[in-house]
Structures are given as structure tokens and as C-alpha cells.
Amino acid sequence: MTKIHRLVLALLLCAVPSAARAAPQPPPAASIVTQLVARIFETTHYSRRPIDKTVSRQMLKQYLDTLDYNHMIFEKSDVDEFQARYSDRLDDLVKDGDLAPAYAIFDTFLKRLAQRKAQVDALAASTFTFTAEESLVADRHELPWPASEKESADLWRLRVKYEFLQEKLTGTKPEETAKTVTARYRRLLASYKEYDATDVLQSYLDALAHAFDPHSEYMAPPQAENFSISMRLSLGGIGAVLRSEDGYAKIVSLVPGGPAAADGRLRSNDRIEAVAQGDGPLVDVVGMKLDRLVQLIRGEKGTQVRLRVIPAESIDASTRTVVALVRDEIKLTDQEARAKIITTNQGARIGVIRLPSFYADLKGPEDAKSTTRDVQRLLAKLTGEGIDGLILDLRHNGGGSLTEAVALTRLFITDGPVVQIKDGRGLIKLLRTSEVPGNGVYHGPLAVLTSHTSASATEILTAALQDYGRAVIVGNKSTFGKGTVQSVVELDQYMPTALRGFKPGSLKLTIQKFYRVSGGSTQNRGVIPDIQLPSVADFMDLTETSLPNAMPYDEIPPAPYAKTDARGPPVAPLQAKSAARVAASPEFGYIREDTERYRKQLAQKSISLNEAVRQAEKKADDERMDKRKAERLARKEPKPKEIEITLASLDGKAPPPEVAASTAAKAGEGLEETEKDPSAPDVYLDESIRIVSDLAGVASKRPED
Numbered sequence: 001m002t003k004i005h006r007l008v009l010a011l012l013l014c015a016v017p018s019a020a021r022a023a024p025q026p027p028p029a030a031s032i033v034t035q036l037v038a039r040i041f042e043t044t045h046y047s048r049r050p051i052d053k054t055v056s057r058q059m060l061k062q063y064l065d066t067l068d069y070n071h072m073i074f075e076k077s078d079v080d081e082f083q084a085r086y087s088d089r090l091d092d093l094v095k096d097g098d099l100a101p102a103y104a105i106f107d108t109f110l111k112r113l114a115q116r117k118a119q120v121d122a123l124a125a126s127t128f129t130f131t132a133e134e135s136l137v138a139d140r141h142e143l144p145w146p147a148s149e150k151e152s153a154d155l156w157r158l159r160v161k162y163e164f165l166q167e168k169l170t171g172t173k174p175e176e177t178a179k180t181v182t183a184r185y186r187r188l189l190a191s192y193k194e195y196d197a198t199d200v201l202q203s204y205l206d207a208l209a210h211a212f213d214p215h216s217e218y219m220a221p222p223q224a225e226n227f228s229i230s231m232r233l234s235l236g237g238i239g240a241v242l243r244s245e246d247g248y249a250k251i252v253s254l255v256p257g258g259p260a261a262a263d264g265r266l267r268s269n270d271r272i273e274a275v276a277q278g279d280g281p282l283v284d285v286v287g288m289k290l291d292r293l294v295q296l297i298r299g300e301k302g303t304q305v306r307l308r309v310i311p312a313e314s315i316d317a318s319t320r321t322v323v324a325l326v327r328d329e330i331k332l333t334d335q336e337a338r339a340k341i342i343t344t345n346q347g348a349r350i351g352v353i354r355l356p357s358f359y360a361d362l363k364g365p366e367d368a369k370s371t372t373r374d375v376q377r378l379l380a381k382l383t384g385e386g387i388d389g390l391i392l393d394l395r396h397n398g399g400g401s402l403t404e405a406v407a408l409t410r411l412f413i414t415d416g417p418v419v420q421i422k423d424g425r426g427l428i429k430l431l432r433t434s435e436v437p438g439n440g441v442y443h444g445p446l447a448v449l450t451s452h453t454s455a456s457a458t459e460i461l462t463a464a465l466q467d468y469g470r471a472v473i474v475g476n477k478s479t480f481g482k483g484t485v486q487s488v489v490e491l492d493q494y495m496p497t498a499l500r501g502f503k504p505g506s507l508k509l510t511i512q513k514f515y516r517v518s519g520g521s522t523q524n525r526g527v528i529p530d531i532q533l534p535s536v537a538d539f540m541d542l543t544e545t546s547l548p549n550a551m552p553y554d555e556i557p558p559a560p561y562a563k564t565d566a567r568g569p570p571v572a573p574l575q576a577k578s579a580a581r582v583a584a585s586p587e588f589g590y591i592r593e594d595t596e597r598y599r600k601q602l603a604q605k606s607i608s609l610n611e612a613v614r615q616a617e618k619k620a621d622d623e624r625m626d627k628r629k630a631e632r633l634a635r636k637e638p639k640p641k642e643i644e645i646t647l648a649s650l651d652g653k654a655p656p657p658e659v660a661a662s663t664a665a666k667a668g669e670g671l672e673e674t675e676k677d678p679s680a681p682d683v684y685l686d687e688s689i690r691i692v693s694d695l696a697g698v699a700s701k702r703p704e705d
Helices: 005-015 030-044 053-067 076-084 091-096 100-124 149-170 173-195 196-211 221-232 259-263 288-299 373-383 402-409 457-467 571-584 588-603 611-634 682-700
Strands: 135-138 217-219 240-245 248-254 271-277 304-310 320-324 339-342 348-356 387-391 417-423 428-432 446-449 472-476 483-492 506-515 606-607 641-645 658-660
Touching: 030 091, 030 196, 030 506, 053 076, 053 091, 053 100, 053 196, 076 100, 091 100, 100 149, 100 173, 100 196, 135 149, 135 240, 149 173, 149 611, 196 217, 196 506, 240 288, 271 288, 271 506, 288 304, 339 373, 348 373, 348 682, 373 402, 373 641, 402 417, 402 428, 402 457, 417 457, 446 457, 446 682, 457 472, 472 682, 571 682, 588 611, 588 682, 606 611
Parallel strands: 348 387, 387 446, 446 472
Antiparallel strands: 135 606, 217 506, 240 248, 248 271, 271 304, 304 320, 339 348, 339 641, 417 428, 417 506, 483 506, 641 658
8 A cells, every 4th residue: 555545544534524513524535635626726727826825815705705695694703713714824724635614614604694594583573664764785795794793683684674575575475474584594594504514625625716717616526417417418407507696596607509598588697586396386495505406497308497586687686577487408409500681671681690609519420510510501591592791699609619619710701810729838729710611701791799698619709700800799898708718627537546436526627718819818808899789788797807816818929810801891980870870779778778777776785675665666667668668669660571591491391481570589589688578679689780781881882902
């Protein structure tokens, strides 16, 4: 037996938890796993950062925020003690495999949570009136922890009063309100009491990972299995990625082709408050352990699940929406590119290709699924129909195959580099377009429509088309800004032979960074559109810049490339025409109004606990929406004609129907900034059509050199 194996076995014997202990203790081999994780981060993460005092402080903050995101469970004295004991020591302790801080902090958290639950029970027995001019700061994440028991007690009194008022405003019967609120915190405490030693280790090492960047993470065996399931896309569900925050399950992203994305009503940052099976009763899930909540949402293909959510744009959590979805497997056909031809009322024929993801069958035959081949087929059909211009709709495309994103660029530029990739050693690799079989490149007027959720490989394609001057980019203030590459490292390959039966989990590790051919990174900054259209989302925490410890934007030398046209597209006149239309548009007027309301709510930070004030606000909101619906109906704008084109129709498996329809958003296509209203048009696509029509007109009149 080697020296390291003897050391490992000795650590194992010391780490076996005692059955008599109520609080979880480190699981067998946890110390070994911790040292291994620390070593891999120092040597393999892109930043090559040492685990030092800075990382120690960031790790402690991440761990405390994981447990108490809204800064309401701990008291300031607790946090002061943690900082005094651990702030400058976690680096050494983690590298030594010492997990005592993780479990000591969690033990204190459990005790405090039990106290808060007892406070809630006592407060719920009270009779609340809602006539006083009191308010509550609902999002306390950036605020300090309560400085005393008295301050904490008053904070919780306001919190429980706030929840009672929420229930009253949404029609909960008075006799049910106390039950609902107390059950919520009973469930929250019970969920954390169910945490075993592996759950605590997961949270603690995840805090270490997030001190490096928000996309790196430690996955204990249960989470690693869930990650594997999500990658296989084989389990019946709704196709949503969730994370736990302040007791709520928050939607991180939607899987292209999944029921939630196809339905179009759920968005990133929506919070799930209750779940129902079919027509059954809604079950409050606030405070429920995330893996248990996921099991409620998953289910047999073809069955219905209903979610009651608090919309992302709502500061007031009493604003709720119920969304019914039919569970299904994620279908590749729903992720496929599809197209349509829209004939405007002025006679322009504009092609639109909607691309939800960059997909590829890496293990299939040569003719297996490929984004590039599919888009090329759609392009051939569109150009054969004599379109005047083209829009690539990438608003809901969160990325996918880098190879396909690079190859797809070849359909729009003749030749050249597409993206630069830099690793942690400073080595730079240049990826170029490859030859596309067939008739190749589309040379006509082109716009790319993006949003805050356009990310990763989508940003590479968009940035390349912008750098080459090949397309006009239209969208929100910026794309998401994820310019990093992650790799999954299975930890069991590094475990000593004597411990090969132990499952240590895995790491998702950031190892590379993307750079544009012009030299700038897509990381953190994203791609800035040439023509920016107003959006409430511009003021929401939806992009990389809002994530803690996001890696910074930087630049490297540009790659040698030549613009498609030295002058590029005529952006300035297009901007001017678009700005004039947007200023005169009633629909964009609604968006500006919603944006101003949202910004005022953010500035106020607090929510009134006066029932009359809240009822007046709700009445004003309802009247505003009724007025918009009436105005839309009165305008009765003529509807352009659309021809839908799918890959199935090109294969002769489905006819390409010509339908008279508005360019209103269909399921999953539009990113509406106003409240949900079937009569609301997809203003971003509509304006992009006008921009491409302008571009086609200008391009046809530009003098040759």
C-alpha cells in the first residue's frame, strides 16, 4: 500500500459521521475530494488563479448567500463571527481538505432558521390590518443582515404581513392564509433538515467554484446525474433549467424545443411558486428542496403540469400567472431551423429563419443532422422564392455546437476566420469557415435579430457577421455575454484505487475564452447591436454582467480578415429611419411606458403594505392593459401574408401552407415586453422586417465603386 493510499484510508476512518450527531458531518472521502477540487481549480481553470485570501473572502460570501440569499436568516453577529473566523482562512483550510467551516456555518443556519420558523408561527396567529403606511424591501440581497434581534423581529413581522397581503390580494380565503404561510416555512425548514452531508459539501464546493466564475461548478453525484439527464434530453418534463434562490425555484433558461420554450409564456428569472398535476390543486412549493421540486415538474410524457409563477418583470410578488404545460421529451424537430416568407404591405418579400439552437449529431453518419445543412436548404428555398432580404432570428438561441456556428458563418461570408479561442496558457487557436457543399453563400441584405438570451455560439456567429460588415445587428442593449467554454471533469478518474467505489462527483470547469476576429471578447460585454430597440429587459438582471464574479471583458490582437464590403452596411441611415418609426410606434410607446414603470419600481425598492394603495395600483394596471387592448383592436392594421417553410415541407412530408397572419409572436418566437396579450404583435420582428426592407432599398441604389 502506498503512502497516499494509507493517508486516504486514515482520512476515511476519521471522516465517518457519527449517527448520534444531528447536524450533518463530512461524508467519507470528503476531505480527499475537497483537496482534489482545490488542486484542479488552481491548475486547470482558465484564470490559473491561486486559491488565496481574495478567493477565501469570495467563497465565504458565496456560501453565506447560497444559504441566506435575502439576508434574513442570519443576524449580523453571526456573519461578523464567520468573517472573523474564516474570511482569511478558507483558502488554507480548503487546500488542506478541512471542511469544518462548511458544517459549522450550516449548523448555525439551521438553528437560526428554526428560530425564524417559530417567529412565523407566532406572527401567523396574529390579526393583520393593512391600513398603516408600512412597506417592505422584498429583495434584500444587497442589504446588510439585521443588526439585532429587535431589528430581525421587526423585519420578519413585515415579511409575514407582506405574505398575508399577497394572499389576500390574490383571493386566498382568510382561513387558508395562515396555513399557507406557516406551511411554506415549515417546508423550508424541513427541506434544510433533510440536507445530508453530501448536500452541504455540494453547496460549499460550489461556493468555491463560483468564486472563480459563475459557470464553473462542483456537481456531487446526485446533481451530476441530473446534469446527465438534462444533456440527454430524454426525461419527460417542460425543458427548463432551474436554480434555488430565496426559497423560490427561479428559471435560469429554457431548453429549445421543450414544452416551455414552445409555449412562450415562461421566461428567464420567472419564479415558480406552486405546482399542480393536471387539474389537481396547486401545491405551494416555496421553500421546497430543488431536487424534490424538479421531481414534481417532471413526469410522464403527455401529462399536464401547471405552474403558478411570479413573472420576472414583476416587483410585486402578488402578481402571478398560471401556466399549463404538457410534458414531453425534448424533440430535435422542435429545435430545428425553420423559415417563413413575409410579404409586407409595401410589397417587400422578407425571409425569416428562426434558429433556436446550434445542433449537430456528432455520432451520426455524414448526412446526420446539421444546423448548417438545414439552414442552407431553407436559404435555397427562400432565394428561389425571390426574397428581397433575410432576417436570422436568434433571440432564443442560447448556443450549442461551436462547430456548427462557425460552419454556418460560411453561408454569409466567402471565406475567413470566425473566432479566436484562448486557453489558460495563453495559446490562441483560430477557427475558420470551411467549404460548404452546394451553391453556398447568400449575398443579399441581411439582419440578425438578437436578445439578452442570445448567448455563447450565437454571439460568435453574430459578432463575426458584424465584424465583417456582412449584417446589420438588431436587438436589445446587448446579447447575454457568455464568452467562455466549460469542460466536465469526472473526479473518479483521479481517486486512488482504494477509493474507486466512492462516487466523488464531477466539476464543470471554465477552460477557454472566445474572442472576436476584431480582437474583443464576447465575454461580459456580449455583442452590441447596430440598431438597439427599447426593452424592459435592458434593466433586468438577465445578462452575464449581473452574475457574481463574472470573468472580465478583455482584448487580444485582431486576426487577419477582410470586410465583405469595406464600407459595411449603411448603418447610420438605417438607424435614423428606425428611430423615427420607434418614436412614432404605439407599441414601442407601451414598451417605453412599461420600462419607466419598472425603473421607478426598482428605484423605490420597497413594496407598500397598505391594501388600498396596492388595490389602486392593481386597478391602474388592469385599466392600462384594457386600454391597450382596445387601442390595438381600434387600429385594425392590415396583416401581412406569411408562408411557413419547414424542413418537413421541403422533404414533401408537409405542405407549406400560405396563411394570412400577422407577425404576432407565435409560441416561443416573440420576446414580448408588455404583459401577455394575444393581440400584442411581435414588435421586434416587425421592426426588423422594416429595417431589412430599408436595407434592401438602400443596397439596390448604392453606387458601385
